[in-house]
Amino acid sequence: MLPLNRRSLFTLAYVCAFLSSKFMGLTVGYALDDYAVSHPGAEGLAAFFISQGRYTNAALDALLHASQLNMTSFSVVAFLATLIFSALFYLEVFNPRTPARPSIVVAMAALLGAHSYYTEYVTFRQSALPMSVMFGMLFFAARQYRLAWAGDRRVLRLTGALLAALVAMGANQLALCFAAIGLLYMHLSATVELPGHASFPEQAKSVGKAIALTGIAGAALSIGNLLLAKVIRLLAGVESDGRAALVAFDQLPERAHQLLDLMPTLLIKAEPIASTPAKALLMLAVLTVLLPLSSPRRRTVLVALGFAICSWGIALLPHAVTGAWWPVPRTLVAIPMVIAGTLGLSTGLGRVQAGVAAALTLAAAVLFCAHSNAMLTNQQRVNRWDIAQAQEIAYRVAERYPESYSKLAVVGGTWAYPVAPLAAQGDMNLSAFSIGWAIDPLFDEATGTDMTVRVAPELAEMCASRPKFPAPEATIESGGEIVVCL
Numbered sequence: 001m002l003p004l005n006r007r008s009l010f011t012l013a014y015v016c017a018f019l020s021s022k023f024m025g026l027t028v029g030y031a032l033d034d035y036a037v038s039h040p041g042a043e044g045l046a047a048f049f050i051s052q053g054r055y056t057n058a059a060l061d062a063l064l065h066a067s068q069l070n071m072t073s074f075s076v077v078a079f080l081a082t083l084i085f086s087a088l089f090y091l092e093v094f095n096p097r098t099p100a101r102p103s104i105v106v107a108m109a110a111l112l113g114a115h116s117y118y119t120e121y122v123t124f125r126q127s128a129l130p131m132s133v134m135f136g137m138l139f140f141a142a143r144q145y146r147l148a149w150a151g152d153r154r155v156l157r158l159t160g161a162l163l164a165a166l167v168a169m170g171a172n173q174l175a176l177c178f179a180a181i182g183l184l185y186m187h188l189s190a191t192v193e194l195p196g197h198a199s200f201p202e203q204a205k206s207v208g209k210a211i212a213l214t215g216i217a218g219a220a221l222s223i224g225n226l227l228l229a230k231v232i233r234l235l236a237g238v239e240s241d242g243r244a245a246l247v248a249f250d251q252l253p254e255r256a257h258q259l260l261d262l263m264p265t266l267l268i269k270a271e272p273i274a275s276t277p278a279k280a281l282l283m284l285a286v287l288t289v290l291l292p293l294s295s296p297r298r299r300t301v302l303v304a305l306g307f308a309i310c311s312w313g314i315a316l317l318p319h320a321v322t323g324a325w326w327p328v329p330r331t332l333v334a335i336p337m338v339i340a341g342t343l344g345l346s347t348g349l350g351r352v353q354a355g356v357a358a359a360l361t362l363a364a365a366v367l368f369c370a371h372s373n374a375m376l377t378n379q380q381r382v383n384r385w386d387i388a389q390a391q392e393i394a395y396r397v398a399e400r401y402p403e404s405y406s407k408l409a410v411v412g413g414t415w416a417y418p419v420a421p422l423a424a425q426g427d428m429n430l431s432a433f434s435i436g437w438a439i440d441p442l443f444d445e446a447t448g449t450d451m452t453v454r455v456a457p458e459l460a461e462m463c464a465s466r467p468k469f470p471a472p473e474a475t476i477e478s479g480g481e482i483v484v485c486l
Helices: 006-026 032-038 046-051 055-066 071-094 102-114 116-123 125-149 154-171 175-192 200-236 249-267 276-289 295-321 335-345 351-400 436-447 457-464
Strands: 407-411 452-455 475-478 481-485
Touching (some): 006 116, 006 351, 032 436, 046 055, 046 200, 055 071, 055 154, 055 200, 071 125, 071 175, 071 335, 102 335, 102 351, 116 335, 116 351, 125 154, 154 175, 175 335, 200 295, 249 295, 276 351, 295 335, 351 407, 351 475, 351 481, 407 457, 457 475
Parallel strands (some): 407 481
Antiparallel strands (some): 475 481
16 A cells, blocks of 8 residues: 555545544534524625625625525535635645655644634534635635746736635635735745755745735735725625724724733633643644754744744734724634644654654644534533523413513523533623523524514613522513513
8 A cells, every 4th residue: 555645644634633623513503693594584694794894705695595595504515615625725735745744744734623713613503604615715716826826827817816815805804814824834835945055145035025925915815805895885885893893093002912911822821612731732842843953954943933923923913903802712713824834834854853743733633622522512512501491481481471472581691501611712602691682593493483582681670689580480571571580
Protein backbone atom coordinates (compact mmCIF):
# COMPACT_ATOMS: atom_id res chain seq x y z
CA MET A 1 0.00 0.00 0.00
CA LEU A 2 1.41 3.38 -1.01
CA PRO A 3 1.77 5.97 1.78
CA LEU A 4 -0.64 8.91 1.71
CA ASN A 5 0.72 12.12 0.27
CA ARG A 6 0.64 15.30 2.36
CA ARG A 7 -2.61 16.62 0.89
CA SER A 8 -4.38 13.31 1.50
CA LEU A 9 -3.04 13.20 5.06
CA PHE A 10 -4.32 16.73 5.68
CA THR A 11 -7.76 15.96 4.27
CA LEU A 12 -8.17 12.70 6.19
CA ALA A 13 -7.06 14.27 9.48
CA TYR A 14 -9.36 17.27 8.99
CA VAL A 15 -12.44 15.19 8.17
CA CYS A 16 -11.85 12.85 11.13
CA ALA A 17 -11.32 15.75 13.54
CA PHE A 18 -14.31 17.73 12.27
CA LEU A 19 -16.69 14.78 12.56
CA SER A 20 -15.30 13.70 15.95
CA SER A 21 -15.80 17.22 17.23
CA LYS A 22 -19.08 18.24 15.64
CA PHE A 23 -20.99 15.16 14.46
CA MET A 24 -23.84 15.94 16.86
CA GLY A 25 -24.62 18.85 14.57
CA LEU A 26 -26.28 16.25 12.35
CA THR A 27 -28.96 15.75 15.02
CA VAL A 28 -31.87 18.04 15.89
CA GLY A 29 -31.04 21.01 18.09
CA TYR A 30 -32.33 24.54 18.69
CA ALA A 31 -30.28 27.63 19.28
CA LEU A 32 -32.26 30.79 20.06
CA ASP A 33 -32.24 31.80 16.39
CA ASP A 34 -33.38 28.33 15.32
CA TYR A 35 -36.68 28.69 17.16
CA ALA A 36 -37.35 31.94 15.30
CA VAL A 37 -36.17 30.67 11.91
CA SER A 38 -38.29 27.53 12.28
CA HIS A 39 -41.39 29.72 12.76
CA PRO A 40 -40.81 32.76 10.51
CA GLY A 41 -43.41 35.40 9.83
CA ALA A 42 -45.25 35.66 6.53
CA GLU A 43 -42.73 38.19 5.22
CA GLY A 44 -39.65 36.04 5.94
CA LEU A 45 -36.32 37.27 7.31
CA ALA A 46 -34.78 38.85 4.20
CA ALA A 47 -35.24 42.42 5.45
CA PHE A 48 -33.65 41.53 8.79
CA PHE A 49 -30.58 40.08 7.05
CA ILE A 50 -30.30 43.09 4.74
CA SER A 51 -30.36 45.44 7.74
CA GLN A 52 -27.28 43.64 9.09
CA GLY A 53 -25.43 43.70 5.78
CA ARG A 54 -25.88 39.96 5.22
CA TYR A 55 -27.14 40.26 1.66
CA THR A 56 -26.23 36.68 0.69
CA ASN A 57 -28.32 35.39 3.58
CA ALA A 58 -31.17 37.63 2.45
CA ALA A 59 -31.07 36.11 -1.04
CA LEU A 60 -31.00 32.60 0.44
CA ASP A 61 -33.93 33.39 2.72
CA ALA A 62 -36.00 34.83 -0.14
CA LEU A 63 -35.35 31.73 -2.23
CA LEU A 64 -36.18 29.36 0.61
CA HIS A 65 -39.25 31.36 1.63
CA ALA A 66 -40.57 31.09 -1.93
CA SER A 67 -39.95 27.34 -1.72
CA GLN A 68 -41.78 27.08 1.62
CA LEU A 69 -38.54 26.06 3.32
CA ASN A 70 -36.23 27.68 5.85
CA MET A 71 -32.53 27.49 6.65
CA THR A 72 -32.97 24.79 9.28
CA SER A 73 -34.40 22.56 6.53
CA PHE A 74 -30.87 22.32 5.16
CA SER A 75 -29.06 21.70 8.45
CA VAL A 76 -27.84 18.19 7.57
CA VAL A 77 -27.06 18.84 3.90
CA ALA A 78 -25.33 22.12 4.73
CA PHE A 79 -23.38 20.55 7.63
CA LEU A 80 -21.86 18.07 5.18
CA ALA A 81 -21.32 20.82 2.60
CA THR A 82 -19.53 22.91 5.24
CA LEU A 83 -17.26 19.97 6.00
CA ILE A 84 -16.41 19.53 2.31
CA PHE A 85 -15.96 23.19 1.41
CA SER A 86 -14.02 24.11 4.56
CA ALA A 87 -11.66 21.18 3.90
CA LEU A 88 -11.17 22.36 0.31
CA PHE A 89 -10.57 25.95 1.43
CA TYR A 90 -7.97 25.01 4.05
CA LEU A 91 -6.33 22.60 1.60
CA GLU A 92 -6.11 25.34 -1.01
CA VAL A 93 -4.63 27.83 1.46
CA PHE A 94 -2.15 25.63 3.32
CA ASN A 95 -1.35 23.38 0.34
CA PRO A 96 0.83 20.89 2.28
CA ARG A 97 3.58 19.47 0.12
CA THR A 98 6.23 16.75 0.35
CA PRO A 99 8.89 18.72 2.31
CA ALA A 100 6.42 19.30 5.18
CA ARG A 101 6.69 16.99 8.18
CA PRO A 102 3.74 14.55 8.12
CA SER A 103 3.22 14.99 11.86
CA ILE A 104 2.84 18.77 11.48
CA VAL A 105 0.46 18.36 8.53
CA VAL A 106 -1.77 16.06 10.58
CA ALA A 107 -1.59 18.36 13.61
CA MET A 108 -2.58 21.44 11.58
CA ALA A 109 -5.58 19.68 10.06
CA ALA A 110 -6.70 18.15 13.34
CA LEU A 111 -6.60 21.53 15.07
CA LEU A 112 -8.62 23.22 12.32
CA GLY A 113 -11.24 20.46 12.34
CA ALA A 114 -11.49 20.00 16.10
CA HIS A 115 -11.31 23.52 17.55
CA SER A 116 -14.41 24.21 19.60
CA TYR A 117 -14.86 27.90 18.73
CA TYR A 118 -16.50 26.88 15.46
CA THR A 119 -18.81 24.55 17.40
CA GLU A 120 -20.93 27.53 18.42
CA TYR A 121 -21.89 27.90 14.75
CA VAL A 122 -22.86 24.22 14.76
CA THR A 123 -25.27 24.88 17.65
CA PHE A 124 -27.07 27.30 15.30
CA ARG A 125 -28.58 24.80 12.87
CA GLN A 126 -29.83 27.64 10.67
CA SER A 127 -26.26 28.90 10.22
CA ALA A 128 -25.08 25.72 8.49
CA LEU A 129 -26.38 26.85 5.09
CA PRO A 130 -24.79 30.34 5.07
CA MET A 131 -21.52 28.94 6.46
CA SER A 132 -21.39 26.30 3.74
CA VAL A 133 -21.90 29.05 1.16
CA MET A 134 -19.20 31.12 2.83
CA PHE A 135 -16.62 28.34 2.74
CA GLY A 136 -17.60 27.36 -0.80
CA MET A 137 -17.06 30.92 -2.02
CA LEU A 138 -13.83 31.24 -0.04
CA PHE A 139 -12.51 28.06 -1.65
CA PHE A 140 -13.37 29.41 -5.10
CA ALA A 141 -11.76 32.77 -4.27
CA ALA A 142 -8.58 31.17 -2.93
CA ARG A 143 -8.31 28.92 -5.98
CA GLN A 144 -8.79 31.81 -8.40
CA TYR A 145 -6.26 33.91 -6.48
CA ARG A 146 -3.63 31.17 -6.60
CA LEU A 147 -4.19 30.65 -10.34
CA ALA A 148 -4.02 34.41 -10.92
CA TRP A 149 -0.59 34.66 -9.36
CA ALA A 150 0.53 31.74 -11.50
CA GLY A 151 -0.02 34.14 -14.42
CA ASP A 152 -3.13 32.63 -16.01
CA ARG A 153 -5.71 35.32 -17.03
CA ARG A 154 -4.77 37.33 -13.96
CA VAL A 155 -7.31 40.19 -14.18
CA LEU A 156 -10.25 37.88 -14.82
CA ARG A 157 -9.28 35.49 -12.04
CA LEU A 158 -8.64 38.28 -9.52
CA THR A 159 -12.04 39.76 -10.36
CA GLY A 160 -13.64 36.36 -9.84
CA ALA A 161 -11.83 35.98 -6.51
CA LEU A 162 -13.03 39.41 -5.36
CA LEU A 163 -16.66 38.74 -6.31
CA ALA A 164 -16.66 35.31 -4.67
CA ALA A 165 -15.18 36.76 -1.48
CA LEU A 166 -17.87 39.47 -1.44
CA VAL A 167 -20.57 36.80 -1.71
CA ALA A 168 -18.86 35.00 1.19
CA MET A 169 -18.90 38.20 3.26
CA GLY A 170 -22.61 38.59 2.51
CA ALA A 171 -23.10 35.26 4.26
CA ASN A 172 -20.78 36.09 7.16
CA GLN A 173 -18.54 39.13 7.49
CA LEU A 174 -15.90 36.98 9.18
CA ALA A 175 -15.11 35.69 5.69
CA LEU A 176 -12.83 38.75 5.52
CA CYS A 177 -10.66 37.28 8.29
CA PHE A 178 -10.43 33.86 6.64
CA ALA A 179 -9.63 35.39 3.25
CA ALA A 180 -6.98 37.81 4.53
CA ILE A 181 -5.24 35.24 6.73
CA GLY A 182 -5.29 32.75 3.87
CA LEU A 183 -3.85 35.27 1.43
CA LEU A 184 -1.10 36.25 3.88
CA TYR A 185 -0.20 32.59 4.41
CA MET A 186 -0.02 31.85 0.67
CA HIS A 187 2.41 34.71 0.09
CA LEU A 188 4.56 34.02 3.16
CA SER A 189 4.81 30.33 2.28
CA ALA A 190 6.55 31.49 -0.89
CA THR A 191 8.88 33.57 1.27
CA VAL A 192 10.02 30.64 3.43
CA GLU A 193 10.60 28.63 0.25
CA LEU A 194 13.14 31.15 -1.09
CA PRO A 195 16.58 29.60 -1.70
CA GLY A 196 18.78 29.35 1.35
CA HIS A 197 21.29 31.79 -0.19
CA ALA A 198 18.63 34.52 -0.50
CA SER A 199 19.73 37.65 1.33
CA PHE A 200 17.94 39.10 4.32
CA PRO A 201 16.82 42.20 2.33
CA GLU A 202 15.29 39.89 -0.30
CA GLN A 203 13.34 38.02 2.35
CA ALA A 204 12.30 41.24 4.05
CA LYS A 205 11.07 42.59 0.71
CA SER A 206 9.04 39.40 0.16
CA VAL A 207 7.48 39.69 3.63
CA GLY A 208 6.66 43.36 3.08
CA LYS A 209 5.05 42.54 -0.25
CA ALA A 210 2.93 39.82 1.36
CA ILE A 211 1.69 42.19 4.07
CA ALA A 212 1.00 44.97 1.55
CA LEU A 213 -0.97 42.69 -0.77
CA THR A 214 -2.98 41.39 2.18
CA GLY A 215 -3.76 44.94 3.24
CA ILE A 216 -4.82 45.94 -0.29
CA ALA A 217 -7.03 42.88 -0.67
CA GLY A 218 -8.54 43.39 2.78
CA ALA A 219 -9.30 47.04 2.04
CA ALA A 220 -10.86 46.14 -1.31
CA LEU A 221 -13.09 43.52 0.32
CA SER A 222 -14.09 45.81 3.18
CA ILE A 223 -14.96 48.74 0.91
CA GLY A 224 -16.76 46.49 -1.56
CA ASN A 225 -18.78 44.84 1.19
CA LEU A 226 -19.77 48.14 2.79
CA LEU A 227 -20.80 49.68 -0.55
CA LEU A 228 -22.71 46.60 -1.67
CA ALA A 229 -24.53 46.31 1.66
CA LYS A 230 -25.44 50.02 1.59
CA VAL A 231 -26.73 49.89 -1.98
CA ILE A 232 -28.87 46.83 -1.23
CA ARG A 233 -30.30 48.50 1.91
CA LEU A 234 -31.20 51.58 -0.13
CA LEU A 235 -32.83 49.51 -2.87
CA ALA A 236 -34.76 47.46 -0.33
CA GLY A 237 -35.71 50.50 1.76
CA VAL A 238 -34.30 48.93 4.93
CA GLU A 239 -32.57 50.81 7.75
CA SER A 240 -29.16 49.71 9.00
CA ASP A 241 -29.11 47.54 12.13
CA GLY A 242 -26.88 48.56 15.03
CA ARG A 243 -24.78 45.43 14.54
CA ALA A 244 -23.69 46.73 11.12
CA ALA A 245 -22.37 50.03 12.55
CA LEU A 246 -18.68 50.85 12.99
CA VAL A 247 -17.10 51.86 16.28
CA ALA A 248 -17.18 55.60 16.97
CA PHE A 249 -13.88 57.46 17.06
CA ASP A 250 -14.31 58.46 20.71
CA GLN A 251 -14.85 54.79 21.62
CA LEU A 252 -11.46 53.68 20.30
CA PRO A 253 -9.56 54.02 23.62
CA GLU A 254 -12.23 51.97 25.39
CA ARG A 255 -12.13 49.39 22.59
CA ALA A 256 -8.35 49.11 22.90
CA HIS A 257 -8.70 48.34 26.62
CA GLN A 258 -11.38 45.78 25.87
CA LEU A 259 -9.12 44.04 23.38
CA LEU A 260 -6.25 43.97 25.84
CA ASP A 261 -8.52 42.52 28.51
CA LEU A 262 -9.60 39.84 26.05
CA MET A 263 -6.06 38.58 25.38
CA PRO A 264 -5.67 36.41 28.52
CA THR A 265 -8.96 34.67 27.73
CA LEU A 266 -7.90 33.92 24.17
CA LEU A 267 -4.45 32.70 25.15
CA ILE A 268 -4.86 30.78 28.40
CA LYS A 269 -7.88 31.54 30.61
CA ALA A 270 -10.64 28.93 30.82
CA GLU A 271 -14.03 29.42 29.26
CA PRO A 272 -16.87 26.89 29.00
CA ILE A 273 -16.09 26.05 25.38
CA ALA A 274 -12.27 25.88 25.71
CA SER A 275 -10.31 24.99 28.84
CA THR A 276 -6.96 26.25 30.10
CA PRO A 277 -5.18 22.89 29.47
CA ALA A 278 -6.28 22.89 25.81
CA LYS A 279 -5.04 26.45 25.30
CA ALA A 280 -1.81 25.82 27.22
CA LEU A 281 -1.01 22.82 25.02
CA LEU A 282 -1.45 24.97 21.91
CA MET A 283 0.77 27.72 23.27
CA LEU A 284 3.46 25.16 24.09
CA ALA A 285 3.19 23.75 20.56
CA VAL A 286 3.64 27.22 19.05
CA LEU A 287 6.62 27.96 21.29
CA THR A 288 8.14 24.62 20.31
CA VAL A 289 8.04 25.31 16.56
CA LEU A 290 9.31 28.86 17.05
CA LEU A 291 12.48 27.70 18.79
CA PRO A 292 15.32 28.18 16.25
CA LEU A 293 17.42 25.16 17.26
CA SER A 294 19.60 25.66 14.19
CA SER A 295 20.86 28.92 12.68
CA PRO A 296 19.27 28.34 9.21
CA ARG A 297 15.86 28.39 10.88
CA ARG A 298 16.17 31.88 12.34
CA ARG A 299 14.74 33.65 9.30
CA THR A 300 11.97 31.06 8.99
CA VAL A 301 11.05 31.61 12.63
CA LEU A 302 10.90 35.38 12.05
CA VAL A 303 8.54 34.86 9.10
CA ALA A 304 6.31 32.52 11.13
CA LEU A 305 6.32 34.96 14.05
CA GLY A 306 5.43 37.84 11.73
CA PHE A 307 2.54 35.79 10.34
CA ALA A 308 1.33 34.98 13.86
CA ILE A 309 1.28 38.65 14.89
CA CYS A 310 -0.32 39.98 11.69
CA SER A 311 -2.92 37.23 11.37
CA TRP A 312 -3.81 37.52 15.07
CA GLY A 313 -4.59 41.17 14.41
CA ILE A 314 -6.67 40.21 11.37
CA ALA A 315 -8.64 37.65 13.42
CA LEU A 316 -9.50 40.35 15.96
CA LEU A 317 -10.12 43.13 13.42
CA PRO A 318 -13.94 42.77 13.43
CA HIS A 319 -13.94 43.35 17.19
CA ALA A 320 -11.71 46.38 16.81
CA VAL A 321 -13.91 48.15 14.24
CA THR A 322 -17.52 47.12 14.84
CA GLY A 323 -19.76 49.20 17.07
CA ALA A 324 -21.01 46.31 19.22
CA TRP A 325 -18.54 44.58 21.54
CA TRP A 326 -19.50 40.92 21.50
CA PRO A 327 -16.40 38.63 21.59
CA VAL A 328 -18.24 35.30 21.74
CA PRO A 329 -16.53 32.14 20.40
CA ARG A 330 -18.29 32.17 17.01
CA THR A 331 -16.81 35.60 16.28
CA LEU A 332 -13.29 34.29 16.94
CA VAL A 333 -13.34 31.30 14.60
CA ALA A 334 -10.33 32.51 12.59
CA ILE A 335 -7.97 32.06 15.55
CA PRO A 336 -7.33 28.33 14.91
CA MET A 337 -6.23 29.32 11.40
CA VAL A 338 -3.63 31.65 12.95
CA ILE A 339 -2.14 28.83 15.01
CA ALA A 340 -2.27 26.30 12.15
CA GLY A 341 -0.56 28.79 9.84
CA THR A 342 2.20 29.43 12.38
CA LEU A 343 2.84 25.69 12.55
CA GLY A 344 2.80 25.39 8.77
CA LEU A 345 5.27 28.23 8.17
CA SER A 346 7.72 26.87 10.75
CA THR A 347 9.60 24.80 8.20
CA GLY A 348 12.93 23.04 8.62
CA LEU A 349 11.94 21.34 11.87
CA GLY A 350 13.85 18.32 13.05
CA ARG A 351 11.92 15.11 13.55
CA VAL A 352 11.94 15.35 17.34
CA GLN A 353 10.97 19.05 17.42
CA ALA A 354 8.17 18.45 14.92
CA GLY A 355 7.00 15.37 16.81
CA VAL A 356 6.78 17.23 20.13
CA ALA A 357 4.88 20.15 18.59
CA ALA A 358 2.52 17.80 16.76
CA ALA A 359 1.86 15.72 19.88
CA LEU A 360 1.02 18.85 21.89
CA THR A 361 -1.32 20.10 19.14
CA LEU A 362 -3.05 16.73 18.77
CA ALA A 363 -3.56 16.51 22.54
CA ALA A 364 -5.19 19.95 22.42
CA ALA A 365 -7.33 18.83 19.48
CA VAL A 366 -8.62 15.87 21.52
CA LEU A 367 -9.63 18.25 24.32
CA PHE A 368 -11.35 20.57 21.83
CA CYS A 369 -13.31 17.59 20.49
CA ALA A 370 -14.49 16.84 24.02
CA HIS A 371 -15.44 20.46 24.65
CA SER A 372 -17.40 20.53 21.39
CA ASN A 373 -19.30 17.38 22.28
CA ALA A 374 -20.02 18.75 25.74
CA MET A 375 -21.44 21.99 24.30
CA LEU A 376 -23.63 20.17 21.79
CA THR A 377 -24.84 17.74 24.46
CA ASN A 378 -25.65 20.64 26.76
CA GLN A 379 -27.61 22.30 23.96
CA GLN A 380 -29.86 19.27 23.66
CA ARG A 381 -30.29 19.19 27.44
CA VAL A 382 -31.30 22.87 27.53
CA ASN A 383 -33.66 22.25 24.60
CA ARG A 384 -35.32 19.36 26.46
CA TRP A 385 -35.72 21.37 29.65
CA ASP A 386 -37.08 24.43 27.81
CA ILE A 387 -39.58 22.43 25.77
CA ALA A 388 -40.69 20.37 28.77
CA GLN A 389 -41.24 23.51 30.85
CA ALA A 390 -43.11 25.24 28.02
CA GLN A 391 -45.35 22.20 27.58
CA GLU A 392 -46.09 22.02 31.30
CA ILE A 393 -46.91 25.75 31.48
CA ALA A 394 -49.16 25.54 28.41
CA TYR A 395 -50.96 22.46 29.76
CA ARG A 396 -51.58 23.87 33.25
CA VAL A 397 -52.65 27.30 31.95
CA ALA A 398 -55.03 25.70 29.43
CA GLU A 399 -56.52 23.63 32.23
CA ARG A 400 -57.07 26.62 34.53
CA TYR A 401 -57.97 29.24 31.91
CA PRO A 402 -59.55 27.40 28.96
CA GLU A 403 -60.86 30.63 27.43
CA SER A 404 -57.62 32.64 27.38
CA TYR A 405 -54.76 30.16 27.65
CA SER A 406 -53.03 31.13 24.38
CA LYS A 407 -51.77 34.56 25.47
CA LEU A 408 -49.04 34.45 28.14
CA ALA A 409 -46.71 36.88 29.90
CA VAL A 410 -43.79 35.06 31.53
CA VAL A 411 -41.99 36.62 34.48
CA GLY A 412 -38.74 35.41 36.02
CA GLY A 413 -37.26 33.23 33.28
CA THR A 414 -33.53 32.60 33.86
CA TRP A 415 -30.75 32.22 31.30
CA ALA A 416 -29.41 28.91 32.62
CA TYR A 417 -30.55 25.86 34.56
CA PRO A 418 -29.07 25.09 37.99
CA VAL A 419 -27.91 21.61 36.97
CA ALA A 420 -25.80 22.96 34.07
CA PRO A 421 -24.66 26.53 34.80
CA LEU A 422 -21.65 26.20 32.48
CA ALA A 423 -23.71 25.13 29.49
CA ALA A 424 -24.11 28.78 28.46
CA GLN A 425 -21.50 31.17 27.12
CA GLY A 426 -22.47 34.50 25.60
CA ASP A 427 -25.78 33.67 23.94
CA MET A 428 -24.86 30.04 23.27
CA ASN A 429 -27.09 27.48 25.02
CA LEU A 430 -29.15 30.14 26.78
CA SER A 431 -32.62 29.20 27.93
CA ALA A 432 -35.20 30.67 25.54
CA PHE A 433 -37.22 31.65 28.62
CA SER A 434 -34.79 34.54 29.17
CA ILE A 435 -35.02 36.01 25.65
CA GLY A 436 -38.04 38.04 24.59
CA TRP A 437 -37.98 37.24 20.86
CA ALA A 438 -37.24 33.53 21.36
CA ILE A 439 -39.85 32.57 23.94
CA ASP A 440 -42.85 32.87 21.60
CA PRO A 441 -41.49 30.48 18.91
CA LEU A 442 -40.33 28.18 21.73
CA PHE A 443 -43.95 27.75 22.87
CA ASP A 444 -45.08 27.30 19.27
CA GLU A 445 -42.50 24.55 18.78
CA ALA A 446 -43.24 22.91 22.14
CA THR A 447 -47.02 22.85 21.78
CA GLY A 448 -47.69 22.84 18.05
CA THR A 449 -50.07 25.75 18.71
CA ASP A 450 -49.73 29.34 17.55
CA MET A 451 -49.53 30.99 20.96
CA THR A 452 -48.69 34.57 21.87
CA VAL A 453 -46.03 34.55 24.57
CA ARG A 454 -43.80 37.34 25.80
CA VAL A 455 -41.22 37.98 28.52
CA ALA A 456 -42.66 40.53 30.95
CA PRO A 457 -40.03 41.87 33.37
CA GLU A 458 -42.23 44.91 34.05
CA LEU A 459 -44.66 42.60 35.88
CA ALA A 460 -42.04 41.42 38.37
CA GLU A 461 -43.75 43.28 41.21
CA MET A 462 -46.96 41.37 40.59
CA CYS A 463 -45.05 38.10 41.03
CA ALA A 464 -42.92 39.21 43.98
CA SER A 465 -45.35 37.97 46.64
CA ARG A 466 -46.63 34.96 44.76
CA PRO A 467 -45.36 31.37 44.87
CA LYS A 468 -43.48 30.19 41.84
CA PHE A 469 -44.73 27.93 39.06
CA PRO A 470 -46.07 25.20 39.13
CA ALA A 471 -48.03 26.35 42.17
CA PRO A 472 -51.64 27.23 41.15
CA GLU A 473 -51.21 30.75 42.57
CA ALA A 474 -48.24 31.32 40.19
CA THR A 475 -50.64 32.09 37.33
CA ILE A 476 -53.05 35.02 37.25
CA GLU A 477 -55.20 36.56 34.56
CA SER A 478 -54.43 40.22 34.01
CA GLY A 479 -55.01 42.61 31.12
CA GLY A 480 -56.26 39.94 28.74
CA GLU A 481 -53.27 37.63 29.21
CA ILE A 482 -52.16 35.00 31.70
CA VAL A 483 -49.16 36.05 33.81
CA VAL A 484 -46.88 33.11 34.71
CA CYS A 485 -44.51 33.63 37.66
CA LEU A 486 -41.40 31.46 37.39
